[in-house]
Amino acid sequence: MPACHSSHGGRLTLKKSSVSGGLSLHRPLHKRDVVGKTFCSVGLSTYRGSIVESSSQTAEEKIGVLLLNLGGPDTLHDVQPFLFNLFADPDIIRLPRLFRFLQRPLAQLISVLRASKSKEGYAAIGGGSPLRKITDEQASALKMVLETKEVPANVYIAMRYWHPFTEEAVHQIKRDGITKLVVLPLYPQYSISTTGSSVRALQNIFKEDSYLSRLPVAVIESWYQRQGYIKSMANLIEQELHNFTKPEEVMIFFSAHGVPVSYVENAGDPYRDQMEECIFLIMKELKAREIINDHTLAYQSRVGPVQWLKPYTDEVLVELGQKGVKSLLAVPVSFVSEHIETLEEIDMEYRELALESGIENWGRVPALNCTSSFITDLADAVIEALPSTMAMSTSTGTEEEVDNDPMQYFMKMLFGSLLAFVFLFSPKMVSAFKKNIL
Ligand SMILES: C=CC1=C(C)c2cc3[nH]c(cc4nc(cc5[nH]c(cc1n2)c(C)c5CCC(=O)O)C(CCC(=O)O)=C4C)c(C)c3C=C
Numbered sequence: 001m002p003a004c005h006s007s008h009g010g011r012l013t014l015k016k017s018s019v020s021g022g023l024s025l026h027r028p029l030h031k032r033d034v035v036g037k038t039f040c041s042v043g044l045s046t047y048r049g050s051i052v053e054s055s056s057q058t059a060e061e062k063i064g065v066l067l068l069n070l071g072g073p074d075t076l077h078d079v080q081p082f083l084f085n086l087f088a089d090p091d092i093i094r095l096p097r098l099f100r101f102l103q104r105p106l107a108q109l110i111s112v113l114r115a116s117k118s119k120e121g122y123a124a125i126g127g128g129s130p131l132r133k134i135t136d137e138q139a140s141a142l143k144m145v146l147e148t149k150e151v152p153a154n155v156y157i158a159m160r161y162w163h164p165f166t167e168e169a170v171h172q173i174k175r176d177g178i179t180k181l182v183v184l185p186l187y188p189q190y191s192i193s194t195t196g197s198s199v200r201a202l203q204n205i206f207k208e209d210s211y212l213s214r215l216p217v218a219v220i221e222s223w224y225q226r227q228g229y230i231k232s233m234a235n236l237i238e239q240e241l242h243n244f245t246k247p248e249e250v251m252i253f254f255s256a257h258g259v260p261v262s263y264v265e266n267a268g269d270p271y272r273d274q275m276e277e278c279i280f281l282i283m284k285e286l287k288a289r290e291i292i293n294d295h296t297l298a299y300q301s302r303v304g305p306v307q308w309l310k311p312y313t314d315e316v317l318v319e320l321g322q323k324g325v326k327s328l329l330a331v332p333v334s335f336v337s338e339h340i341e342t343l344e345e346i347d348m349e350y351r352e353l354a355l356e357s358g359i360e361n362w363g364r365v366p367a368l369n370c371t372s373s374f375i376t377d378l379a380d381a382v383i384e385a386l387p388s389t390m391a392m393s394t395s396t397g398t399e400e401e402v403d404n405d406p407m408q409y410f411m412k413m414l415f416g417s418l419l420a421f422v423f424l425f426s427p428k429m430v431s432a433f434k435k436n437i438l
């Protein structure tokens, strides 16, 4: 397994009294936001020990920042096993408890069926996902900004479905002797399927380990409402609008990754609400800059035979074309790096569909990647979270206990198999599968 991304030696000696109070010893923050400039080219630098002297008792503090991300296949060969990891996650395919034993066989089946379609997509963007490289660059940039803000920290990456996996990052955190950890998902909005899943994976690892279960941790669950993020998005939109001959006539088209409707309506996923609020805040910021274009929000990338959040991006594009919209700026809004759904789905599939539907002028806002105002805002989010670190709560498993009862387990398997057979092979399911998976 490749080593997880970290840098060593982010060691800082704090006054004991300031540990829980956080950052009282740090100097005022520098203003270093330079819109449009990126920190991507900066490699990982090793912290060389700016030790803050204390006249009283001292405690050695080693700050870690753990970036959570989804991960993506590095090569076409990785696509099927990556898909298996994704579909084997009970936060991605949420089976009723009775069917949980089918999770892995189902993941195997779906990943094999889906692999050729996914491979075509990854082949079209160069033979693999750019996610690892971009996340590495974001980690380096964040580390550098934290250093300029006098908060030396090691930055780690935990991918949910491909390397470097959560376990690798956690192993490194332990080896480095981190004493305070801020967990920062690279998803602005919270969803059970993204941040929720990664945090759950992390909790499962932490609760098994005495060092980790006592480690003070702060999890930043969502950050879409932060001014730095909203302004960075508005900057990108404003810049991109200038590329149109008549910027004021352009429809701003926010396209978010979808989730199944049941997540929001049955499982209480705040994703849709947060997405709508996020769009409201970006539009408010644009309005303050006297940019009052029409805008709309739609959801892309649905997979499988269930209802996803509506309206669907492909359907709205066709409708807008038919209604006579001529200029459209697509804004990917649920994720902060370029990835298959921006580079292939939006730039290729949706662009073609839009042009066929009568839209004449097409543009797309780039992902934030390492935009400096954005990375600076992430650094501020980390610094603000530091005072609230505390030991992660360790929930004791209840589901596993049920599986220890042999009779209950047998009944579950029997009824589960029967129901699964009826459910999976109904004609409606088979046709929905063919449409959205293959
Ligand atoms: C906020 C972002 C994302 C949400 C919400 C999300 C939910 C979600 N995704 C799938 C299925 C797939 N996702 C895939 C790749 C993928 N998804 C996201 C982001 C969100 N997913 C990213 C960043 C990536 C990685 C892209 C890359 O460049 O590698 C894939 C694989 C690609 C494909 O075949 O289309 C699948 C499949 C579900 C089912 C889901 C919610 C339940």
Ligand SMILES: [Fe+2]
Binding pocket: 257, 301
């Ligand atoms: Fe996804």
